[in-house]
Each structure stands twice: as C-alpha cells, then as structure tokens.
Amino acid sequence: MLGRLNHVAIAVPDLEAASAIYRDTLGARLTQPQGLPEHGVTVVFIDVGNTKIELLEPLGAQSPIDAFLAKNPSGGIHHICYEVPDILAARDRLKEQGARILGDGQPKIGAHGKPVLFLHPKDFSGTLIELEQE
Amino acid sequence: MLGRLNHVAIAVPDLEAASAIYRDTLGARLTQPQGLPEHGVTVVFIDVGNTKIELLEPLGAQSPIDAFLAKNPSGGIHHICYEVPDILAARDRLKEQGARILGDGQPKIGAHGKPVLFLHPKDFSGTLIELEQE
Structure with a gap:
C-alpha cells in the first residue's frame, strides 16, 4: 500500500531565515514562498532530487502548525507524506x-x-x- | 551541495511493535532487525521506492537515542539524512x-x-x- 515518500515537512518559525539556511548554508534549490491560506501555511519547496522537503511557516490567525511551534520554538520535522x-x-x-x-x-x-x-x-x-x- | 534524501530515521521504543505497524497496517516492505552495537541502535529498513525509512530502537546500556525517547516516549522522527x-x-x-x-x-x-x-x-x-x- 505504502508508496514513495512524497515529502518531509519541516515547521519553522521564520521562513526567510530557514530558506537562507537551506539555500546559502546547505546549497539547495528552493522555490519562492507560496501562501496557502486554506491550509494556514506559507510553504517553500526544496527539490532534493528523489523527493521534496517542505518548509512551513504559519499563515493567518490560526495555523495547524501553531501548537507544534509552541512546543518546538526553533522548529522541527512536522510530518512525512507517503503516496498511495x-x-x-x-x-x-x-x-x-x-x-x-x-x-x-x-x-x-x-x-x-x-x-x-x-x-x-x-x-x-x-x-x-x-x-x-x- | 545537498544531494538526495538518503533516509528519514524514526526512533521507536519498541521495534517489533513499530515494524508490525509498518508491515501489517501500512503494507510496507521491511528488512530483518539488524543490531549496530557501535551505533547503539537496532535498525529496521523500510524501502519506499525513492528513499528509505529507518526505524531505530536503543541497543545497549547507553544509546544516542535515549534522550530523544525520554522526551518522546511514543517515538518520533529523529533525523533526516542527505547525501553529499x-x-x-x-x-x-x-x-x-x-x-x-x-x-x-x-x-x-x-x-x-x-x-x-x-x-x-x-x-x-x-x-x-x-x-x-x-
């Protein structure tokens, strides 16, 4: 049933700072930030060849990642997504x-x-x- | 610099129970448990096609994942590994x-x-x- 790993999602408190780390320090290729108001996040995609990393920053008054960032103020790995x-x-x-x-x-x-x-x-x-x- | 995602490592308190979830509930293909005493873990690899998931259980008196499991008793995503x-x-x-x-x-x-x-x-x-x- 379980298919490919579609992405790993990392919740971050500051998308610009996290993007700079992946782009400048780690030398990765990133997309421009994309607001997804219906999901309560702004997202940047990182293509690592065989899968994607998604950096997520809260968007709007209530975001599904607020509670996670309250517990993990520096950010952290939020979820993994498999294809089925x-x-x-x-x-x-x-x-x-x-x-x-x-x-x-x-x-x-x-x-x-x-x-x-x-x-x-x-x-x-x-x-x-x-x-x-x- | 950043290459492919080699694996996502998930620390678990009970490797047999976690393996059963991935094998029976999620229908994934798993390897047999492999003890790595020099790394302080027993590991099961899950091939998801484009990358690997590694389930890690503490091995020995002191394991590098002990502190993580003390904070996350049910387990959780411990680290991600990129190739360079x-x-x-x-x-x-x-x-x-x-x-x-x-x-x-x-x-x-x-x-x-x-x-x-x-x-x-x-x-x-x-x-x-x-x-x-x-």
Whole structure:
C-alpha cells in the first residue's frame, strides 16, 4: 500500500531565515514562498532530487502548525507524506486495522492539488503521517 | 551541495511493535532487525521506492537515542539524512558558514558503511541533519 515518500515537512518559525539556511548554508534549490491560506501555511519547496522537503511557516490567525511551534520554538520535522495509489482504499484498510484518521475521515485537497489524509500520530510511533493520492 | 534524501530515521521504543505497524497496517516492505552495537541502535529498513525509512530502537546500556525517547516516549522522527558528493568539502563549507558539526568534526562510518557527520539542530531550524558521503 505504502508508496514513495512524497515529502518531509519541516515547521519553522521564520521562513526567510530557514530558506537562507537551506539555500546559502546547505546549497539547495528552493522555490519562492507560496501562501496557502486554506491550509494556514506559507510553504517553500526544496527539490532534493528523489523527493521534496517542505518548509512551513504559519499563515493567518490560526495555523495547524501553531501548537507544534509552541512546543518546538526553533522548529522541527512536522510530518512525512507517503503516496498511495488509492486514498479511499488506503483509508478503509487503515480503519479496518483500527488506525485513526484525523478530522472527519474525508480526504481534503492538499498543497499539490491532490486528495490527502492525516493519520493519528499515536497509532504510528509518534509520527504524523500524511497520505497523498498518487 | 545537498544531494538526495538518503533516509528519514524514526526512533521507536519498541521495534517489533513499530515494524508490525509498518508491515501489517501500512503494507510496507521491511528488512530483518539488524543490531549496530557501535551505533547503539537496532535498525529496521523500510524501502519506499525513492528513499528509505529507518526505524531505530536503543541497543545497549547507553544509546544516542535515549534522550530523544525520554522526551518522546511514543517515538518520533529523529533525523533526516542527505547525501553529499564530498563530505569533507561539505563539512569545511558548513564550518565557514558558521554552522556547528556535532562531535569532534571527523566523519564516522555510518550504518551503510560510508562516512557520516551530524549537524547541530540549533543551526538548522530544530532539525537534526545527518550528511552521508554518496
């Protein structure tokens, strides 16, 4: 079921400072910042060849990464996203196995325009996992 | 400088339970557990096609992931590893930029038999980064 690693998402308190670290110190290629108000984040994508890193900064009055940054003020790895061939089949299989899906269990359209779901970290070794339709 | 994402490492308190989640619930392909006493961990590799996930469980009296698991008892994403074409050139460039290398700054032989270095999380948005020679 589990497909490729689509991205690793890193929540940061200051997107400009984090972008400078990846661009200037680490010599990576970055996209321009892109505001995603419907997701409550501004994002910069880093193409590392075989997958992507996403730097996320809170956007708007309430962001889904506010609580994480309150606990981790310097930032940190927020979630990992795997591709799955059929997100509804994946969801149903996970529910059958007793795993919890976050929210109402209906896929939402993610940052790449494809359906996504998030899984409960307590059911996955403390890791927040996003599934994205291939 | 920054090359492919070699792996994402997830520290877990119980490798057998975490392996069952990835194998049975998520349908991933796993290797047999491999003890690496010189690194203080037992590791299971998950091949997700474009990169690897490594599940790490403490091994021995003192493990480098003990402190992380004390703070995150359910487990969590411990570090990410990027490949670099020349690890000594990468180290020297990073030091010139003011970034801190963990330990004595000399590459050690990592879990894949190649030279590795770890970078100080405070200099990289709260993320522990491993660099591995390609």
